[in-house]
Amino acid sequence: MAGAESLTGFAHFLVGIVINEDPKSKLASDGSPLLERIIGSVRGSIEWFGGLSLLGAQVIRECFRRPFEFGEVIRQVFEIGWRSTPLIILSGLAVGIVLSMHTRATLERFGAAAMIPTALAFALVKETGPLITGLLISGRVGAGIGAELGGMRVTEQIDALESLAVNSFKYLVFTRVVACALCLPLLTIIMDFSGMLGGFIAEAIISGSTLRLYFSQAFGSLAFADFIPATLKTVVFGLIIGGTSSFLGYNATGGAAGVGRAATQSVVFSSVLLILMNVILVKFIAFLFPVAGG
Amino acid sequence: MSEIDAKNAIEFNGVSKSFDKRCVLNNLSFNVKEGTGYVLLGRSGTGKSVTLKLICGLLQPDAGSVKVAGVDITGMDSTALTPVRKQMGFLFQSAALFDSISVGANVAFALKRNTDKSSEEIHQRTQSVLESVGLGKEYDKMPSDLSGGMRKRAGLARALALEPSILLVDEPSAGLDPITSAEIDDLLLHVKQNNTTLVVVTHNIPSARVLGDRLAFLDNGIILAEGTAEELEQSEHQLVRDFMKSKQGG
Ligand SMILES: Nc1ncnc2c1ncn2[C@@H]1O[C@H](COP(=O)(O)OP(=O)(O)O)[C@@H](O)[C@H]1O
Ligand SMILES: [Mg+2]
Numbered sequence: 001m002a003g004a005e006s007l008t009g010f011a012h013f014l015v016g017i018v019i020n021e022d023p024k025s026k027l028a029s030d031g032s033p034l035l036e037r038i039i040g041s042v043r044g045s046i047e048w049f050g051g052l053s054l055l056g057a058q059v060i061r062e063c064f065r066r067p068f069e070f071g072e073v074i075r076q077v078f079e080i081g082w083r084s085t086p087l088i089i090l091s092g093l094a095v096g097i098v099l100s101m102h103t104r105a106t107l108e109r110f111g112a113a114a115m116i117p118t119a120l121a122f123a124l125v126k127e128t129g130p131l132i133t134g135l136l137i138s139g140r141v142g143a144g145i146g147a148e149l150g151g152m153r154v155t156e157q158i159d160a161l162e163s164l165a166v167n168s169f170k171y172l173v174f175t176r177v178v179a180c181a182l183c184l185p186l187l188t189i190i191m192d193f194s195g196m197l198g199g200f201i202a203e204a205i206i207s208g209s210t211l212r213l214y215f216s217q218a219f220g221s222l223a224f225a226d227f228i229p230a231t232l233k234t235v236v237f238g239l240i241i242g243g244t245s246s247f248l249g250y251n252a253t254g255g256a257a258g259v260g261r262a263a264t265q266s267v268v269f270s271s272v273l274l275i276l277m278n279v280i281l282v283k284f285i286a287f288l289f290p291v292a293g294g
Numbered sequence: 295m296s297e298i299d300a301k302n303a304i305e306f307n308g309v310s311k312s313f314d315k316r317c318v319l320n321n322l323s324f325n326v327k328e329g330t331g332y333v334l335l336g337r338s339g340t341g342k343s344v345t346l347k348l349i350c351g352l353l354q355p356d357a358g359s360v361k362v363a364g365v366d367i368t369g370m371d372s373t374a375l376t377p378v379r380k381q382m383g384f385l386f387q388s389a390a391l392f393d394s395i396s397v398g399a400n401v402a403f404a405l406k407r408n409t410d411k412s413s414e415e416i417h418q419r420t421q422s423v424l425e426s427v428g429l430g431k432e433y434d435k436m437p438s439d440l441s442g443g444m445r446k447r448a449g450l451a452r453a454l455a456l457e458p459s460i461l462l463v464d465e466p467s468a469g470l471d472p473i474t475s476a477e478i479d480d481l482l483l484h485v486k487q488n489n490t491t492l493v494v495v496t497h498n499i500p501s502a503r504v505l506g507d508r509l510a511f512l513d514n515g516i517i518l519a520e521g522t523a524e525e526l527e528q529s530e531h532q533l534v535r536d537f538m539k540s541k542q543g544g
Contacts, residue, residue, distance in 0.1 A: 076325035151393075155388060155393070157390050157393070160354055160391075161392075162375075162379070163350050163352065163379060163382065164376075164379070164403065164408070165376045165379040165407065167376070168374055183513045277376075
């Protein structure tokens, strides 16, 4: 597929700046002048985003074409969503405990300790929950998809699917992207709740608050406009994670090393894109829901 | 039906294919008649596997056209290719088994996706195809637990499951002992007698003689020599004559 090559250029470029590791970069080692290299990587980036956008367009088009691959979507929801819940719950609890400790330290100074549950709920629901869920899933699922599809590509299993009259894009990429988009909001809700629960545990130990009091304080001032947009924006996170990692895996080249690269880059790119996209989304939501913001 | 008025199952017209400016196939043209065996010979890296992938639409030619069963498949996308591919079986050089499911599930996959058979019928058909390639006992094994030759045979079973009218096989006897290799030749011959068109890539000259009604020798992106085994033995090219003298399998 076109873009596989430009992808490498962009990969080197981004990997270079993001994780500051540029092993035998084609860009660095071919001895071409700096300007050419910069032009090369800018062109690479544009082509890369072009490829990714084409993939997005193709996913949308496939939504309206048979077969819909329901069975495979459900299987992926299980793999991506259900299997990530332990990770999300555990991280949520830990994040909730830590956040509530910080909030307490801050709010006590102003004599506003009663506000702790509310402050925690806002912090979690509006930003921390969605973002941490996105980053955790881009680690667990992004790497998994990148490696799995990359492995299938280099061992000709994707060709084999095609030879059996299966539309491999639909069967492998479409199903994963859709499953990611469906799972992220659900996992975010789980993250929010376990975060609150973690916060309660910390509070209960320190101040002996009751569960009922804690949750009524926490959700008392939280409006739907705080909760819904912030949770729904993770659909976009899901599309980014599923799309980026599928793109990198589906177009992987170069044997086992290529598969490793696809897995690493899936995590790096999807988390970076997700963080950048978050800025735009927060701005956008603040524009649509002026009161609620973020 | 005589061979002359039989229809072409596969037609290559001036097909060229390059990778990164490296020309692999250069203006290649050939036909394969329905129900016959066509053997592609040539040293490694001469584009035999690429030719098979072009027939299946897994690669697109840079120039020229590929016709399969009378349909011009050049430039077709995956969805458009579906009806053509349903008539085709492909054994990959690497076998390309789905490594996350069992051997039986690999074979059953083709049937599940492309037929309305009940799961009972699918199981029976899978079992009988696996038996025909000598893997009757490996239904529940994972591909990673098979030897290279067994994987090859499992890949062949998967390609045969749908009783394709065109069968593409890439080095079926590579990695097989001489006895199994002869068994596979028998199986392929049997398939051909049921009016399936065979395109076989092989380095095994004895099996090329058995399976090939016509043989083509690829070199440097062109067909250096084409004809029956006897004609290739008399070829003006030393390389082709040497190749045909080889006795060993592989
Ligand atoms: N997908 C691909 N990308 C780049 N080069 C390829 C690809 N497939 C085949 N080639 C190149 O084409 C040439 C012919 O390959 P192949 O058809 O596999 O040879 P063989 O005749 O041994 O089967 C080789 O040089 C190989 O490197
Ligand atoms: Mg080959």
